Amino acid sequence: MIRKAASKELSCFENINLMNEPKVSVIIPTYNRAHIISETLDSILNQTYQNWECIIVDDGSNDDTENIINKYLKDDNRFKFYRRPDDRLKGANACRNYGIENSCGAYIMFLDSDDICESFCLEERVKIVTSDLSIDLLIRDGAFLLDDVKQSFSFNKDPELKESTNYLRMFLSYTIPWQTTAGLYKKSCIRNCKFDENLKRFQDVSFNVKVLSQTNQLKLYRDFKIDTYYRVDESKVLNNNLISNILESLVIFYDIHSDLLTKQNYLADFRKFSCKIILEFAIPHFDKNKKEVNLLFKWFLRSDLYSFKQKTCLLNLMLLLNTRLFSIKGVGMNKFRVHLKKVINK
Structure with a gap:
């Protein structure tokens, strides 16, 4: 079953009661991941926090990805599946943007289709942001998943003064402070920040530069606990182009x-x-x-x-x-x- 996209006003109602377990939209672009996407979706299904939706946007897979996803759609209506529209450029950027456009959550989290989360990830993230509703962006630690082994050390980098402007300068100098999976973004603060669909590299850098350089400086909260794992996959980076x-x-x-x-x-x-x-x-x-x-x-x-x-x-x-x-x-x-x-x- 494929959900038909509609306008944000008609398709969903955004949860604005942030004190009452806000909905989190987890957005996952995917392409030919039939062999591994179940691990990612299982890590969402196993969350101790219940008020989430998982939006999967397929980029034109020609393997068994859709059949794998259909099993999750049948068992749990919090999973939603879309195909990237033909009039959008191919690539994960367009899929993420399409996911944002069709999301209902007050908060947004991004995952790749081979990343995984700890079961406490959403519960602890929501607890932090709802304890201080002025937080626009929560950053937690992430680690690499190497040969299916979770690494115990974080890949995050921090400036001496953990302020949004200093993180912006790190992105601009290509000293990446965090992978996008490490963030929980308040949806209202990224309405005008989309992934650049014509960028083949530096997509996450560009997105976070937009977020951090907004006129009204956002409030960033840094928490130091590993709750997501980024799979080290040579096919992500090693290609002829x-x-x-x-x-x-x-x-x-x-x-x-x-x-x-x-x-x-x-x-x-x-x-x-x-x-x-x-x-x-x-x-x-x-x-x-x-x-x-x-x-x-x-x-x-x-x-x-x-x-x-x-x-x-x-x-x-x-x-x-x-x-x-x-x-x-x-x-x-x-x-x-x-x-x-x-x-x-x-």
């Missing part, structure tokens, strides 16, 4: 957030972001992604993100890569990498 997608997405990311990034307060942060992409992806993978790397450097040189000295350094790097001078004895890659990092991050 990984590098080209990263390089292309950086330009799109800048266009989306250009107003924010051109503010002097955040220029240095985004320069760190671009420097990491250059060092970790553009230089090591130049030979196989020459076109994309050169387009990225040309964009850097045209942008207003960098000073004349920084652009000179980038231009020199571009010339060195294209003339393959790094392969000549005496022209040291490591020295130039250190120099580049120093100049760009200044």
Whole structure:
């Protein structure tokens, strides 16, 4: 059974009585996950907190995913299933946005279709946010699930002062403070914050930048307990288009957030972001992604993100890569990498 989407006004009524066990909408995009999605859905089904809905949006699976999900729909009407509409771009971003549009909860939580939650996850998260209704975003710790073994250490990162502006700067410098599964978002605070459907990489970064940079600064509460697990799956990142997608997405990311990034307060942060992409992806993978790397450097040189000295350094790097001078004895890659990092991050 597939639920038909309707307008938010007609399809559901949002629970606004936050003191009376608010509904939590858990949104899961999926694609060809028949072999593993049951673990994710079971972890939702086993929640000690009962007032939830689990919205699963399929991205065009051609395996047995839908049949697996139908079993959960039959047994529990809190599970809801949609197919991504044909007029929406393919990808998890469109699925998440469609899930938000059809959600009824006062709070939103995002999961990938191979992540899992502890049984106490929703109960404890709701207890925290209802103890202080001014909390807009709760962040808890998450850990990796490696070879079906739950890791005992958190992957979260925190600034010295745990304020929303400092977390924003971490995202802008590509120092990821949390995976999106770690958050419980008040729905009213993300009404104007959607996932960018044309981004192939940095989707979560872009979404959280939007959330954290809203005009009315939100109240963020940080709690240090692991309650979700992000499955380490090489297929999530290792594919033939990984590098080209990263390089292309950086330009799109800048266009989306250009107003924010051109503010002097955040220029240095985004320069760190671009420097990491250059060092970790553009230089090591130049030979196989020459076109994309050169387009990225040309964009850097045209942008207003960098000073004349920084652009000179980038231009020199571009010339060195294209003339393959790094392969000549005496022209040291490591020295130039250190120099580049120093100049760009200044």
